[in-house]
Amino acid sequence: MRVFSTNPRQTRELAAGLVKKILASPPHRKHARVLALVGDLGAGKTTFVQGFAKALGIKNRMVSPTFLIFRKYGTSIRQPADNFQFRYFYHVDVYIIQKSSELNALGFKKILSDPQNIVLIEWADKIKRILPKDTIWVRLEHGRHEKERRIYF
Template sequence: MTTALDVIDAGPEHAEAIVDIIHRSFGARPTLDPPTTALDETVESVAEALGAAGGLLVERRGEPMGALIFDESRPGALGLRRVAVDPDLQSRGVASAMVGVAEDTAEERGKDGIWLRVREELPDTVQFWTRRRYHPLGRVEPFLELGKTLWVAREVPTPEAMRDLAAKVAELVRHGDLLVLTGDLGSGKTTFTQGLGEAMRVRGPITSPTFVLARSHPSLVDGPDLVHVDAYRLGSAEEVDDLDLDASADKSVTVVEWGAGVAEQLSDSWMSVRIEVRGVRPIDPLGTAIDDGEMADADEAEPRVVTIKPNGPRWVGVPLRSTVLS
């Protein structure tokens, strides 16, 4: 029977246990050039670091198994240092548990993302982080620096609030960006796109492109154009390719409604926007479910929950949470 792991918020009082894990973990790694400085850590240095920003300690049945130290030296981001697992207790989900709690901690502290440094000579370590969607930020010899932008979910009660949310996203987009919108009929995908286009100041009107599949809205202010795509009737990624969106991608922000599973292949980075209706779909005065892709303008429209998830290296370091939640 597996006993659950306990992930503890660590302070200076945990320094002795954590420095022991650091020494055991880093001491078991292959010899590196230059050698790791982790083995120079002392109870005093670890206690000082924990006192400044805190950390995590993983235990099972009171036995220390893993640890990390937080770093708050960068505005808007939470750093992870000395990520360590006891070498005799590997492959038990310790590192994954720490990463999950670390990401929750970053969210609770109002951070936009996480960064850390790993040695390129340790491919298993690099792979561990890349599988969790951490992307390279650059190199600080002898380290590869990785980062991840946290996703955000927000309740949107009205069509006006949906447009306001999209206007905040518009502050972050630039030429070449891809947004993939997902949601039921009538959830507000077109309303979101309208708010995005208005804030980007492109030529309108923006309506659902269901029958023409794609519409281009040129910028009125020398910014990126908006290409609005409806993939509802497209059955495969190959059919998306037939739209020849690559020809305009570099100078545009491309928004693909119903794009999940077919549009992501257009870029190595994209922003996923999922819109979910709380309760039943809005009903118009004639008793018909609203299914034209736009939110109801009536007061009784059900609130939406919009989940925005950045994917790929383009979005690393982007202040998504602080912008969208402001």
């Protein structure tokens, strides 16, 4: 599916809408819910993360954790169908990662294995081979105008 965004606010709203769809879907019981963001520098990945995190009830200011690799945030979102809870939101940025194996030392496998985690990864195409098969891929592209973006789900 392709969607157009004409400004950052609209990009954040699209991300919030995706959170609602995820929360309305059956919960994951095998591993974390993983979303992979891809796009050039300035394509709107961090803006998308900001809207996503806000929809999860996270009040912290979202900035890319480029040199930290990831940041962990608590969330109080519950899925009403069976009271399943996403306890943690991980914002991951693998821009500086050369090999996916570098993430192992940081406990990345453990993060991905916990079904109570929701993980959003910027530059995810760099580590595609270690992500779950049911990862939700989101591609952001620059549009024709400065603030316009094409977003593919």
